[in-house]
Amino acid sequence: MVKIDEFAVERWMDLHENDAKHNLAETCCASISLNDLQVFSGRETDLIDYSQKQVYGAIRGSSALRSNIARLYSSATSEPLRAEDVLVTNGAIQANFLALYTNVGVEDHVICHYPTYQQLYSVPESLGAEVSLWKSSEENGWQLDVMDLKSMIKPNTKLIILNNPQNPTGAVLRRETLQEIVEVARQHDLIIHCDEVYRPLFHSLDPTQPENPPSILDFGYKKTISTGSMSKAFSLAGIRLGWIASRNPAMIEAFASARDYTLISVGQLDDCVAAQALSSPAVENLLERNYQLARQNLDNLEAFVHEFKWTASWTRPQAGTTAFIKFAKGGHPVDDVVFCEQLLEKYGVMFVPGSRCFGNGNDFRGYVRVGYVPEREVMIDGLEALRKFMRDGFESVPLKVE
Incomplete structure (x- = not known):
C-alpha cells in the first residue's frame, strides 16, 4: 500500500479558510468572475457558447487553449513552443502529479528545491x-547554491525539482x-521539473x-518540464485548469498516457474560459491588474x-x-x-504556519x-486587524520549543 504524508498546507487551508474573516493565506491573485473576464476581453457577447454539446472535447486540450499557453513561453532566446508541446490538466496539482508519477520510481533519487509546496517532495x-x-x-535571499547541488548528486539521481x-x-x-x-543536469543526464x-x-x-x-524551457535542454496553472497569476482557480509543457515529445506522450488513468480531460467549459483568458487583450489586461494589485498590497x-x-523580519518577495x-x-x-491559531480565533486573520506546513517541525x-x-479591501482590513492583535494579543504567543 502506498503511504503518503498528510498534505499539511492543504489540510490547514481546508480546516480554516472558510471561517476566516480576513483570509491572508490565499495564494491566488484576487479571483475574477466571468463578467470581469468579459470586460478584460473587450467583448460584448457571452464567453460561452451555450449551444455547444458537452462531450469530452479535445482530450489534450483544445488547439486554441494549447496555442495560447504556448505563447506564454515565447522568448527572444528560444524557439517558439508549439501547441503539441502542451498537455492541459486539471490544475497544476495534477500536472505535477502526472509528471512525477511518470518520471519517478522505486530506488530513484530526487533532489528538490526547499522550502516549497509539499507535493513536490512528498x-x-x-x-x-x-x-x-x-x-x-x-541569508542569501532564499537563493540556491549550485555547489550544493553538485555534492548531492548520486549514481541513481533521476530528477531535479x-x-x-x-x-x-x-x-x-x-x-x-x-x-x-x-x-549540471545536462552533464549527468538528469530531468529538470520546474513548477x-x-x-x-x-x-x-x-x-x-x-x-x-x-x-526552464528556455535553455535548449530537452529534458525539462514546466508546470503551470490558471489559478495563481491568472485569478481563475475555480476552473481548475493547469498544464504540463515540455520540448520533449516522448515525455508529453508519456504524461498523456498516464493521464488516461485519472481525469482523462478537462471540462469543455473550463477549456473555453481559460482559452479566452489567455487570449489578447484579456491576458494583458488581467496581468496588468494583478501586477498593480501585487505591488500595492506588498x-x-x-x-x-x-x-x-x-x-x-523577511526577505521581500520579488514575484x-x-x-x-x-x-x-x-x-x-x-x-x-499558536500564533496563527490565536490570530484567527481572536481577530479572524488567517496565515499559514511555516513549521507545520513547510517543514518538519x-x-x-x-x-x-x-x-x-x-x-485591496481584504488586505487593508486584514493588516489593520493584525495590528490590533500585535498590540493586544501578541505578548501571549509563546516561543517555539525545539
Missing part, C-alpha cells in the same frame, strides 16, 4: 524514491543560476535588469513589517503572491502554529506564509 517519496532537500539560503518563483518565499531563481543548474505556477507575476524585480528570469505589507521590525515572515521575541522564534520555526494579492 509525492516522489510516496512513489518509493529517495528525496534530498536542496535548501535555499535565507525546482519551484520558480518560489512558494512560500516569493524568491526568484536568476537566469545565471538556472543556466548553471541546466549544465512555474507563479509565472509571469514578476512584479518587484529590479527594473534595470534586461528581462525577467526565463522559463507595499502595505512591507509597511507592517517595518512598523513591527522589533519582531517581524508571485506569497511572503514568508519570521516573528521572534528576544531573538527566539515564536510558536508560529523544526524547520521554519516562527515563520508564517502570507498571501498578499487578495482584493
Whole structure:
C-alpha cells in the first residue's frame, strides 16, 4: 500500500479558510468572475457558447487553449513552443502529479528545491524514491547554491525539482543560476521539473535588469518540464485548469498516457474560459491588474513589517503572491502554529504556519506564509486587524520549543 504524508498546507487551508474573516493565506491573485473576464476581453457577447454539446472535447486540450499557453513561453532566446508541446490538466496539482508519477520510481533519487509546496517532495517519496532537500539560503535571499547541488548528486539521481518563483518565499531563481543548474543536469543526464505556477507575476524585480528570469524551457535542454496553472497569476482557480509543457515529445506522450488513468480531460467549459483568458487583450489586461494589485498590497505589507521590525523580519518577495515572515521575541522564534491559531480565533486573520506546513517541525520555526494579492479591501482590513492583535494579543504567543 502506498503511504503518503498528510498534505499539511492543504489540510490547514481546508480546516480554516472558510471561517476566516480576513483570509491572508490565499495564494491566488484576487479571483475574477466571468463578467470581469468579459470586460478584460473587450467583448460584448457571452464567453460561452451555450449551444455547444458537452462531450469530452479535445482530450489534450483544445488547439486554441494549447496555442495560447504556448505563447506564454515565447522568448527572444528560444524557439517558439508549439501547441503539441502542451498537455492541459486539471490544475497544476495534477500536472505535477502526472509528471512525477511518470518520471519517478522505486530506488530513484530526487533532489528538490526547499522550502516549497509539499507535493513536490512528498509525492516522489510516496512513489518509493529517495528525496534530498536542496535548501535555499535565507541569508542569501532564499537563493540556491549550485555547489550544493553538485555534492548531492548520486549514481541513481533521476530528477531535479525546482519551484520558480518560489512558494512560500516569493524568491526568484536568476537566469545565471538556472543556466548553471541546466549544465549540471545536462552533464549527468538528469530531468529538470520546474513548477512555474507563479509565472509571469514578476512584479518587484529590479527594473534595470534586461528581462525577467526565463522559463526552464528556455535553455535548449530537452529534458525539462514546466508546470503551470490558471489559478495563481491568472485569478481563475475555480476552473481548475493547469498544464504540463515540455520540448520533449516522448515525455508529453508519456504524461498523456498516464493521464488516461485519472481525469482523462478537462471540462469543455473550463477549456473555453481559460482559452479566452489567455487570449489578447484579456491576458494583458488581467496581468496588468494583478501586477498593480501585487505591488500595492506588498507595499502595505512591507509597511507592517517595518512598523513591527522589533519582531517581524523577511526577505521581500520579488514575484508571485506569497511572503514568508519570521516573528521572534528576544531573538527566539515564536510558536508560529499558536500564533496563527490565536490570530484567527481572536481577530479572524488567517496565515499559514511555516513549521507545520513547510517543514518538519523544526524547520521554519516562527515563520508564517502570507498571501498578499487578495482584493485591496481584504488586505487593508486584514493588516489593520493584525495590528490590533500585535498590540493586544501578541505578548501571549509563546516561543517555539525545539
